[in-house]
Amino acid sequence: MTVDDAVTTPEAGRRPVQERAVRTQAAILDAAVAVLAEEGYAAATTVRVQERAGVSRGRLLHHFPSRNELFVAAVHHLASARLDELVVEFELPDDPGARIDAAIEAMWASNGQPYFVASLELWLAARHDEGLRAALLPTERRMGGILLETQRTLFGPELAGHPGFESLMELLVTSMRGTAITYAITKADRASEPNLALWRALARERLLG
Structure with missing residues (x-):
């Protein structure tokens, strides 16, 4: 039916x-x-x-x-829902170090979802489609704000209050996205990603050091 x-x-x-x-x-x-x-x-x-x-x-x-409106709205719809789910799915300990580790894991997991692959398709297509680019940019800005608020929730108010928090999040997001793109080719086990340890160490050093 x-x-x-x-x-x-x-x-x-x-x-x-x-x-x-x-x-x-x-x-x-x-x-x-x-x-x-x-x-x-x-x-x-x-x-x-x-x-x-x-x-x-x-x-x-x-x-x-329009086709552009449809696909941009679709990615925003699923990404927003998935970011909300992350906070519920992952156990977020009170210990600051353990909290950082759990938050990093949640951030990395979000880059393995269908909405990330769909977003990637739109980003690449927008390079040569001005109409798609114009439709995509405002939504990407809104998603950036939603993503940052989700990160603040994952890390908790104490860690998120660190003066270097936002710059750290930007660095982690770009690094994770770049790494996630390689999985479209390698099909490797995401859970064994070697950069996870590096991202955890970097976040601990910046937020706890």
Whole structure:
């Protein structure tokens, strides 16, 4: 049964229109990220997203009139949800050193998610697509703020209050992203990444030293 089928049943018809719209939009966004991550930007057409989400062409265009708007919104949607989940999934000890280790692990784990691969597809495509670049930049700025707030939560107020915290986070994010890109080729075990020890040591030295 498709999403469109689901919302035309008598039971669904009694649900508030807003609830149905939210469910349909979420299905479209999830499908868009999956298509981007699995098939790449060049193959990620709105038709493929429509098929994967199980919605009609008209319903997809109602929510997202343009391809760029769709894929940018999709990555932002999943990234925001995943960052919220990180805080819940990882045990965050009170001991400062152990807290740093757990926070670094959580940050590294976030770079192995489908939204990271989908983001990478958009970043590369935006180099040669000015329309995509214009749509992507404001969202990337918002995501930067969301990411920093998540990092503050992971590390806790005491560590996040260190004057060098933000510059350390910027360094760690760029290093982790660069390292994560290599996994698209090597398919290595992310849990055994040798830089994890280096990132932990760097964070301990900066925040506890």
